[in-house]
Amino acid sequence: MTTYWRPLPQVGPARPDNAPTLAGGWAWFTHVEVLERGQAPQVEPVEALPGDWRARLTAPRPALMGPGWDRPRLMGILNVTPDSFSDGGVHAEAEVAIAAGRAMADDVDLIDIGGESTRPGAREVPVEEEMARVLPVIRGLAGGPRPLSIDTRKAGVARAALGAGAAMVNDVSALSFDAGMAALVAEAGVPLCLMHAQGGPETMQDDPRYDDVLLDIFDWLAARVSAAEAAGIDRERILVDPGIGFGKTLAHNLALLGRVSLFHGLGCPVLVGASRKRFIGTISGAGGGRPRAPGSVAVALACAAQGVQVLRVHDTSETAQALALWRAATQGSWDEDRP
Known part of the structure; x- marks a missing residue:
């Protein structure tokens, strides 16, 4: 069964040291929601993220046509x-x-x-x-x-x-x-x-x-x-x-x-x-x-x-x-x- 990991984003100054940045942007997250078909969602700390999902969720996105992604x-x-x-x-x-x-x-x-x-x-x-x-x-x-x-x-x-x-x-x-x-x-x-x-x-x-x-x-x-x-x-x-x-x-x-x-x-x-x-x-x-x-x-x-x-x-x-x-x-x- 495929497992999906959804970040639970937050913004603002109360950011813990262990909170990764979401996609190199303005939001960060300390927990993720674990999703599987037919199963109730579960919330886990960010440390539970598999390495491939963590890389995709946190890697800064390249700028396109000029402006970067520091804001929407x-x-x-x-x-x-x-x-x-x-x-x-x-x-x-x-x-x-x-x-x-x-x-x-x-x-x-x-x-x-x-x-x-x-x-x-x-x-x-x-x-x-x-x-x-x-x-x-x-x-x-x-x-x-x-x-x-x-x-x-x-x-x-x-x-x-x-x-x-x-x-x-x-x-x-x-x-x-x-x-x-x-x-x-x-x-x-x-x-x-x-x-x-x-x-x-x-x-x-x-x-x-x-x-x-x-x-x-x-x-x-x-x-x-x-x-x-x-x-x-x-x-x-x-x-x-x-x-x-x-x-x-x-x-x-x-x-x-x-x-x-x-x-x-x-x-x-x-x-x-x-x-x-x-x-x-x-x-x-x-x-x-x-x-x-x-x-x-x-x-x-x-x-x-x-x-x-x-x-x-x-x-x-x-x-x-x-x-x-x-x-x-x-x-x-x-x-x-x-x-």
């Missing part, structure tokens, strides 16, 4: 689709999207640009149409203060986006949609985010089921990381995303968020994109889109407390302000050069 990093969402679930296509016009990207640059560390909606029930967008949406925006923001990520499942779109100035690929299919994506990313030598999804957008919310959602997704992402490495993509360039809302019920989402620190055991930076998702509205009663901003910020802070390195968000200024105060209150640190 924000990925600003810039959807340039007419049918986005979160903003109703407000950025569908290129000039509007470029202006929005420039405005969010003060609050985020990178900007994720997508031209195909992956909301439940969304249709697949042809390559030419997706490129027509994203390329003008990428060209308009390239060379700005923040690196750009292309959110796409398609190698043709990714190739054109990288040529236009994008510096990272965010593939919600984890290289499983387009057989050419792995070779493209390997050749380009850019960072890659592998996200879990059960099924495609058309059917993923029909009736998602798991034996153990947390451990199933951990194993699935581990296999996709191995597949990416086999294709020539260095693990040091890979991020992992458990895919909140992609083929998950509300209970599945909460199970993942409650123990998201397990994914540090993959040895890669962890990215979470829960912003404005349906479960936030279900729990809070907030309507779709911007009314879910406070709930989205709350989830982002909960992820930061578990050492999640990248938070993919719509409400960039609100999340940046909340993180700044969270860091000041819990760690006594802040960016003193901010206006």
Whole structure:
């Protein structure tokens, strides 16, 4: 039976001498939760960690595209689709999207640009149409203060986006949609985010089921990381995303968020994109889109407390302000050069 070891992260000044740093970041831990399929979780002191798990959980993650991992990093969402679930296509016009990207640059560390909606029930967008949406925006923001990520499942779109100035690929299919994506990313030598999804957008919310959602997704992402490495993509360039809302019920989402620190055991930076998702509205009663901003910020802070390195968000200024105060209150640190 496979045993999984989840760190129980803490932040703040009361750090014992024996507490290792989680992934070289801002959190530390003295205990781990031992997880096995069909068994009740057990808590053990950090000394019980096997050597391979300890190495993966504590090794500093290499910096990607500039900033390191001394604090949570924000990925600003810039959807340039007419049918986005979160903003109703407000950025569908290129000039509007470029202006929005420039405005969010003060609050985020990178900007994720997508031209195909992956909301439940969304249709697949042809390559030419997706490129027509994203390329003008990428060209308009390239060379700005923040690196750009292309959110796409398609190698043709990714190739054109990288040529236009994008510096990272965010593939919600984890290289499983387009057989050419792995070779493209390997050749380009850019960072890659592998996200879990059960099924495609058309059917993923029909009736998602798991034996153990947390451990199933951990194993699935581990296999996709191995597949990416086999294709020539260095693990040091890979991020992992458990895919909140992609083929998950509300209970599945909460199970993942409650123990998201397990994914540090993959040895890669962890990215979470829960912003404005349906479960936030279900729990809070907030309507779709911007009314879910406070709930989205709350989830982002909960992820930061578990050492999640990248938070993919719509409400960039609100999340940046909340993180700044969270860091000041819990760690006594802040960016003193901010206006």
